[in-house]
Amino acid sequence: MLKIKDVSVSFKDHTVLDQLSLTAYEGEIIGLAAPNGTGKTTLFNVIANYLKPNEGTVVFNDQYEYKSEKDEVDIYKQLTPFPDQGDLFEELSGVDHLKLYANMWKGTSKHIKDIIKELNMESYVKNKVKTYSLGMRQRLCFGMMAAADSSIMLMDEVMNGLDVSNVALISEKLIEMKNNQKLMFVASHLLENLDLYADRVLFLKDGKIIHEHHIHDNHDTFIKVSLDPNRYNEFKQTYDLPEDHHYISDRLLCIPFSKLTLSEQTTWLERVIQFDEREFEIGTLGTLEYYEKYYHDSYIRK
Numbered sequence: 001m002l003k004i005k006d007v008s009v010s011f012k013d014h015t016v017l018d019q020l021s022l023t024a025y026e027g028e029i030i031g032l033a034a035p036n037g038t039g040k041t042t043l044f045n046v047i048a049n050y051l052k053p054n055e056g057t058v059v060f061n062d063q064y065e066y067k068s069e070k071d072e073v074d075i076y077k078q079l080t081p082f083p084d085q086g087d088l089f090e091e092l093s094g095v096d097h098l099k100l101y102a103n104m105w106k107g108t109s110k111h112i113k114d115i116i117k118e119l120n121m122e123s124y125v126k127n128k129v130k131t132y133s134l135g136m137r138q139r140l141c142f143g144m145m146a147a148a149d150s151s152i153m154l155m156d157e158v159m160n161g162l163d164v165s166n167v168a169l170i171s172e173k174l175i176e177m178k179n180n181q182k183l184m185f186v187a188s189h190l191l192e193n194l195d196l197y198a199d200r201v202l203f204l205k206d207g208k209i210i211h212e213h214h215i216h217d218n219h220d221t222f223i224k225v226s227l228d229p230n231r232y233n234e235f236k237q238t239y240d241l242p243e244d245h246h247y248i249s250d251r252l253l254c255i256p257f258s259k260l261t262l263s264e265q266t267t268w269l270e271r272v273i274q275f276d277e278r279e280f281e282i283g284t285l286g287t288l289e290y291y292e293k294y295y296h297d298s299y300i301r302k
């Protein structure tokens with residue numbers, strides 16, 4: 001278990017993390033979704049002790065903190081930060097890198113054969129890294145984490161530069177690692193992909209977690225209607241929308257559905273149909289929709 005307690009980080013007068021707290025458990029994948037420059041890497045740097053927070057602490061297994069060298073050594077046995085592609089050794093092979101991580105954390109490299117096979121690296125892993133493409137390097141970085149097999153892993157942009165089939169491959173492997181009780185933090189801009197493997201996705205804004213999207217306990221359904229801003233205004237003037245409706249990214253009206261009585265559900269469905277909106281569905285909100293809701297402006301900029 002990892003507890004982040006009231007962590008604040010400021011660079012001069014710029015507060016990046018503001019009294020942020022979080023408890024995370026083994027067997028959990030926690031996604032971090034937020035635009036560039038919001039503080040995801042800063043949070044990872046605090047967890048890995050690359051950066052001392054101005055305030056707050058990180059506690060591992062209710063026992064270890066970055067307070068003494070001994071604790072630090074104990075924490076590093078359990079924690080692997082995602083290797084930076086720039087830190088790979090160009091003259092060494094992929095196998096050399098996998099062995100390095102396996103031996104450093106696990107004390108054996110017997111298991112790396114399986115990792116090489118699972119990550120489809122057989123054809124290139126014996127060659128020197130300097131011959132690798134971006135995607136090959138990224139798969140190697142992920143393989144190094146899998147080889148370390150530590151109980152906590154921090155993955156910053158793990159899917160960077162991967163094609164669709166490799167994204168699927170790594171997503172599957174992440175789920176397998178989660179089933180082996182690993183705790184993984186994954187910062188990613190591939191929002192819909194997070195829904196495939198994360199247990200919860202945290203949205204950061206102004207240094208705080210503004211929403212936790214629990215993927216498996218997400219039973220609240222909405223009537224989701226595509227409406228441009230003019231039509232949305234017309235709809236709002238015609239019907240008294242519930243206060244907890246969402247209007248996301250100037251395009252999607254979401255009317256709470258599952259919490260209504262059957263007759264209220266029927267009424268809202270009739271209203272939507274009468275309004276002559278054929279493009280609607282009933283469903284839950286995913287990571288992409290929450291992202292659009294919280295960061296509409298930055299989403300548009302991209």
Ligand SMILES: Nc1ncnc2c1ncn2[C@@H]1O[C@H](COP(=O)(O)OP(=O)(O)OP(=O)(O)O)[C@@H](O)[C@H]1O
Binds near residue numbers: 034037041042
């Ligand atoms: N060493 C530093 N000195 C000054 N400012 C910093 C430093 N490190 C990070 N920052 C600032 O902190 C903010 C958060 O940066 P961070 O790298 O944590 O964002 P991020 O969410 O990981 O972004 P991205 O999606 O681009 O990786 C940014 O405004 C950045 O400029």
